[in-house]
Amino acid sequence: MASNVVDLEERKERGKTAVKKLRARGVLTGVLYGRQMESKPFKSSDAQFVKLLKSGAKVLRARLNNEEFDVIVKEVQHDWLRDVMLHVDLQRTVAGQKVRVTVPLVGKGEAKGQAAGGIVEYHFRELEVECEPSRVPDRIVVDISGLDLGQSIHISELPLPPGVTVDIHPETPAITVVLPALVTEPTPAAAGEEEPKEPEVITARPPKEGEEGEEEEEEEEEKK
Numbered sequence: 001m002a003s004n005v006v007d008l009e010e011r012k013e014r015g016k017t018a019v020k021k022l023r024a025r026g027v028l029t030g031v032l033y034g035r036q037m038e039s040k041p042f043k044s045s046d047a048q049f050v051k052l053l054k055s056g057a058k059v060l061r062a063r064l065n066n067e068e069f070d071v072i073v074k075e076v077q078h079d080w081l082r083d084v085m086l087h088v089d090l091q092r093t094v095a096g097q098k099v100r101v102t103v104p105l106v107g108k109g110e111a112k113g114q115a116a117g118g119i120v121e122y123h124f125r126e127l128e129v130e131c132e133p134s135r136v137p138d139r140i141v142v143d144i145s146g147l148d149l150g151q152s153i154h155i156s157e158l159p160l161p162p163g164v165t166v167d168i169h170p171e172t173p174a175i176t177v178v179l180p181a182l183v184t185e186p187t188p189a190a191a192g193e194e195e196p197k198e199p200e201v202i203t204a205r206p207p208k209e210g211e212e213g214e215e216e217e218e219e220e221e222e223k224k
Contacts, residue, residue: 004048004052004061005061005062005063005068006044006046006048006049006052006060006061006062006063007044007046007049007062007063008030008032008042008043008044008046008049008062008063008064009042009043009044009064010040010041010042010064010065011029011041011042011043013043014041022043023084023086026045027043027044027045028043028044028045028049028050028085028086028087028088029041029042029043029086029087029088030042030043030044030087030088030089030090031087031089031090032062032064032071032090032091032092033089033090033091033092034091034092034093034094035092035094035097037092040064042064042090050085053073053076053085053088054085055138056104056138056139057073057138058072058073058101058103058136058137058138059071059072059073059093059133059134059136060073060090062090069092069093070092070093070133070134071090071091071092071093072090072091072093072099072101072133072136073088073089073090073101074089074090074091074101075088075089076088076089093133095133096132097132097133098130098131098132099130099131099132099133099136100128100129100130101128101129101131101136102126102127102128102129103126103127103129103136103137103138103139103140104125104126104139104140105122105124105125105126105127105139105140105142105158105174105175106139106140106141106142107120107122107141107142107143107144107175108141108142108143108144108145109143109144109145110144110145111144111145111146111147111148111177112145112146112147112148112177113147113148113149113150113151113177114177116148116149117179117180118148118149118177118178118179119177119178119179119180120144120147120175120176120177121175121176121177121178122174122175123172123173123174123175123176124168124174127140127158127166127168127174128166128167129160129164129165129166130164130165130166130167131161131163131164131165132163135161135162135163135164136164137161137164140158140159140160141159142157142158142159142174142175144175144177147175147176147177148177149177149178149179150176150177150178151176151177152173152174152175152176152177153173153174153175153176154170154171154172154173154174155168155169155170155171155172155173155174156170156171157174158174
């Protein structure tokens with residue numbers, strides 16, 4: 001858990017226009033919520049806050065209205081085109097109560113099977129873990145260097161920190177080394193195979209019964 005305290009300020013500015021003006025000045029906006037408390041919109045110009053969020057920190061020590069408390073980073077919204085953070089949701093924690101947090105799953109090293117043309121397939125890029133706030137990891141790192149073609153690391157084999165659990169069946173694969181899928185090109189028609197004929201296009205309806213005789217009589221009268 002980070003020891004630095006990030007400063008938050010109650011946000012009285014509401015509405016899209018007001019929030020856009022704050023963001024244009026480099027102010028990060030967000031909402032703080034928790035059990036038995038009303039949601040509180042906040043803003044922050046604390047550079048340390050943004051730095052910790054970019055590092056992937058999940059548990060922070062925050063200060064609002066001269067009160068310090070621990071929070072969990074629940075969601076961060078980005079503007080990927082400008083590479084800036086727009087909004088963050090924080091959940092205030094309660095000592096002794098477990099929380100659920102999504103953390104990245106990271107493979108360390110180069111899998112043995114990659115030398116034979118295999119690729120590393122992640123069945124999970126993130127994992128939802130449950131634990132006490134003080135035990136929340138920033139990420140789950142697992143050594144994949146021993147994985148050969150067709151081999152997997154299962155959920156039960158992940159190095160979860162003490163007190164951290166994952167609600168996924170233990171035998172579920174988390175990371176696998178597989179061969180790339182073969183790309184098959186469409187084959188041309190076999191030599192000598194008759195190409196399909198174009199459908200006959202009918203440009204006029206056939207004459208109804210009796211109409212054909214009437215047309216012939218009209219032609220004979222014209223010749224006379």
